[in-house]
Amino acid sequence: MDGIPGVNKAAAATFIAELGVDMSVFKSAKHLASWAGVSPGNYESEIEHELFMLLHSLCQLYNKS
Template sequence: MAPFRPALGLLDTIPGINQAVAEVIIAETGGDMARFTSARHLASWARACPAPTSPPAAPRTRRSAP
């Protein structure tokens, strides 16, 4: 991980990302962030942001048995 020390240091400054998680991100991406078009794309890939979903269903009402 020595060649990636600067990137590890930057990743470690993100809330919720510690040294171990930063190392996993570097290992999974190969350290080449150019393949991600934006920070949002990287966050989505890492599942660190909520995915767009359909609106929540209407709450179900519970009726008691007569």
């Protein structure tokens, strides 16, 4: 997670504590975002969009390893 801008060690630890390390339980980045409650929608705020993009990056990162 060091490669994701804006994610420090505390944030990374929080993500791992909440999501675990096995990303195979999520079918896609969209599924992960939906589970986390930050799926893009018609009334999406900038913060929600940034969270969606962060979760998408995390999912891609885990799928590479």
